[in-house]
Amino acid sequence: MNARTETGSSRSTGDTEPSTDYAALRRDPEYAELNRALLDLVPVGSGPAVLDLGCGDGAVSEQLLLRDPAMSLVGADPEPDLLHAARARLGDRARFVVGDAAAVSRLFPPDTFDTVVLANCVHLVPDLDEALAAIGQVLVGGGRLVFNSAFYSGAETAADLPLYADLVGTARGVARSRGLPLTRSAAGRPSGLRRSVGDYQAALAAGGFTEVVTTERAFTLGPRFLAALCSTPMFAAAALPGIDRHTAAELLTETMEKQYERAPFTITRHCVYFSAIRP
Numbered sequence: 001m002n003a004r005t006e007t008g009s010s011r012s013t014g015d016t017e018p019s020t021d022y023a024a025l026r027r028d029p030e031y032a033e034l035n036r037a038l039l040d041l042v043p044v045g046s047g048p049a050v051l052d053l054g055c056g057d058g059a060v061s062e063q064l065l066l067r068d069p070a071m072s073l074v075g076a077d078p079e080p081d082l083l084h085a086a087r088a089r090l091g092d093r094a095r096f097v098v099g100d101a102a103a104v105s106r107l108f109p110p111d112t113f114d115t116v117v118l119a120n121c122v123h124l125v126p127d128l129d130e131a132l133a134a135i136g137q138v139l140v141g142g143g144r145l146v147f148n149s150a151f152y153s154g155a156e157t158a159a160d161l162p163l164y165a166d167l168v169g170t171a172r173g174v175a176r177s178r179g180l181p182l183t184r185s186a187a188g189r190p191s192g193l194r195r196s197v198g199d200y201q202a203a204l205a206a207g208g209f210t211e212v213v214t215t216e217r218a219f220t221l222g223p224r225f226l227a228a229l230c231s232t233p234m235f236a237a238a239a240l241p242g243i244d245r246h247t248a249a250e251l252l253t254e255t256m257e258k259q260y261e262r263a264p265f266t267i268t269r270h271c272v273y274f275s276a277i278r279p
Contacts, residue, residue, distance in 0.1 A: 100131075120150065123192035221269055
């Protein structure tokens, strides 16, 4: 089994599009299935205006346009390199702007979008209340916010927690043995990863959103998905702080492959999905 993935932010894969830290994850069929449940929450028809917030390299933007080619789609992300990859693949089918969730009310006029989508990134939003307030301003009355996350308190099963601990602990040991500058994360576990389903529900209610629908789904994920996940900056930087994220990703992937060769495994992880309306 060889689950090695692209880890360079601009390395060529032989495709016509630039490679990104998220390229392997975008191509993973298990990741596509995880996204499909979110896409099902997005209304289609009547040429809606949609904001794909935290769009990254445009993986979900592309799927949104395939589902509804008539939509007017804007993607926003704080990483210019990822937006470059999104533009290279989607061209003039969508417009892309630099910005994070808290900035959308400064980037766009009020009542601009019928739907706002945050796919697999809400856990990276540091101030959820601020972000929801900004999103509420750019949504039209009756507009819909949909988002999901597989990184929240309760996403991991108790049975699989030792696998994560072994992966990260072994990778850290290898890093130390190679003299890599591993440090403690000053901030500890990012606050977004500590949020619970109830925290999101409470924030939506406090932000004035109504008709909140919450769904949790369990996914069985194999080593290919884990290898792709290891290549992402979020996972690599959190697991091995202080090490260049590309080196960290390679270490994590190498460790994961050795674990799998020793004892093949899958993991079960929950993903939570939210749909809410701005009155």
